[in-house]
Amino acid sequence: MIKINKVVLLSRCVLVLFLIFSLYDNLFIVSSLTPSDSNGSVYLQENALLFNETAAYNHIESQLDFGFRVPGTSDHFNCSKWINDQISIHVDETIQHNFTIQKENQSSYSCQNILGKLNTEKDNIVILASHWDSRNVAEKDYFNQSLPIPGANDGASGVGVLIELARVLKLYQEYLDCEVWFLFLDAEDQGYSGGMYGLEGWNWAEGAMNFTENIDDFYNSQQEEIECFILLDMVGGFDLEFIQESRTNNDLHKAIFGLGQNLGYSVAFPENPKKMSITDDHVAFDEIGIPVIDLTIDFIAGNWTFHHTHSDNLSNIDTKNLKITGQTIEAFIKTYYAEGDNLQWNEGFFSNTFIVMSVIVFVLVAVFTVNFLRTKRRKS
Ligand code: 1BN
Numbered sequence: 001m002i003k004i005n006k007v008v009l010l011s012r013c014v015l016v017l018f019l020i021f022s023l024y025d026n027l028f029i030v031s032s033l034t035p036s037d038s039n040g041s042v043y044l045q046e047n048a049l050l051f052n053e054t055a056a057y058n059h060i061e062s063q064l065d066f067g068f069r070v071p072g073t074s075d076h077f078n079c080s081k082w083i084n085d086q087i088s089i090h091v092d093e094t095i096q097h098n099f100t101i102q103k104e105n106q107s108s109y110s111c112q113n114i115l116g117k118l119n120t121e122k123d124n125i126v127i128l129a130s131h132w133d134s135r136n137v138a139e140k141d142y143f144n145q146s147l148p149i150p151g152a153n154d155g156a157s158g159v160g161v162l163i164e165l166a167r168v169l170k171l172y173q174e175y176l177d178c179e180v181w182f183l184f185l186d187a188e189d190q191g192y193s194g195g196m197y198g199l200e201g202w203n204w205a206e207g208a209m210n211f212t213e214n215i216d217d218f219y220n221s222q223q224e225e226i227e228c229f230i231l232l233d234m235v236g237g238f239d240l241e242f243i244q245e246s247r248t249n250n251d252l253h254k255a256i257f258g259l260g261q262n263l264g265y266s267v268a269f270p271e272n273p274k275k276m277s278i279t280d281d282h283v284a285f286d287e288i289g290i291p292v293i294d295l296t297i298d299f300i301a302g303n304w305t306f307h308h309t310h311s312d313n314l315s316n317i318d319t320k321n322l323k324i325t326g327q328t329i330e331a332f333i334k335t336y337y338a339e340g341d342n343l344q345w346n347e348g349f350f351s352n353t354f355i356v357m358s359v360i361v362f363v364l365v366a367v368f369t370v371n372f373l374r375t376k377r378r379k380s
């Protein structure tokens with residue numbers, strides 16, 4: 001009789017403690033993400049979000065002013081110099097990763113990934129990335145399919161958001177508990193689609209593959225760790241609705257989509273996003289074991305229908321969606337990488353709740369066993 005009571009008591013204790021800790025975890029995370037002022041605008045702890053969508057839009061315009069950013073052209077070369085100059089304003093160090101691509105019986109193309117590093121004294125690295133080249137053909141257009149596209153959304157939008165994010169995160173540098181890489185990847189958009197190559201024989205995401213093949217040249221893998229890779233690709237069209245790409249890390253997805261929703265952007269970051277598999281720059285980083293997310297849209301059946309057409313131009317960019325993307329990534333960094341704050345997007349295999357619960361269960365079982373043995377000895 002006594003034995004049964006103790007077992008019941010023990011399991012009830014465990015259950016109550018489990019509920020308390022689960023609630024504590026959820027309340028703690030939600031409350032730290034959703035403070036709002038009397039006008040209802042969302043603030044992240046005391047830090048207002050500073051991302052300026054007009055600046056991001058202007059960066060898109062500047063890139064398009066260079067012309068088509070197709071590898072091998074002077075417009076491409078000039079734009080690479082501009083990206084270098086822009087990112088260098090905000091970061092501690094800028095590195096040019098020059099590489100060449102040569103396919104069978106063809107001339108060699110000079111390409112360049114551009115890496116801006118902010119807060120280099122930290123050993124944990126977050127990569128924010130976008131491709132900066134634009135496609136050499138418009139295979140999905142009805143006209144002039146063999147001519148290059150402006151790539152306002154497909155290419156320039158991600159770059160514009162990243163340069164503005166660099167400005168904003170530089171202002172936050174003294175509170176930043178990670179190193180941020182702003183990575184501008186070349187040669188993403190020249191692969192094969194609709195019966196046409198961008199450049200003959202090229203694969204998608206050649207720049208990302210070249211970068212990951214040589215990634216040890218860019219950091220000290222003995223001492224530093226790359227915690228995640230966040231790709232922005234086509235983030236500036238109207239009706240923005242991000243998909244959940246199949247390689248996306250689940251914790252990273254929950255953290256970023258959760259923040260987007262808390263900021264009021266549930267259309268762009270839906271509760272039940274479309275699930276798709278897309279070949280993009282994140283694939284190369286996933287292949288070397290880095291948790292990735294591809295923030296991109298359904299460019300096959302979604303509402304933004306200008307993918308790989310001449311209409312991927314400034315008139316089909318929606319500045320509001322640059323803000324939605326930029327603010328959400330700013331919020332992600334300020335939430336999970338603020339100095340002195342131990343919020344983690346990646347709970348890993350053992351969550352805090354799991355560890356605390358295990359210790360409690362262990363202690364209770366030990367007490368119960370000792371008690372049980374003592375009672376037994378006294379009886380005998
Ligand atoms: C994604 C965005 N891609 C190019 N720009 C890769 C891709 C395009 C993959 C078409 C499959 C089809």
Ligand code: ZN
Pocket residue numbers: 135154189308
């Ligand atoms: Zn593309």
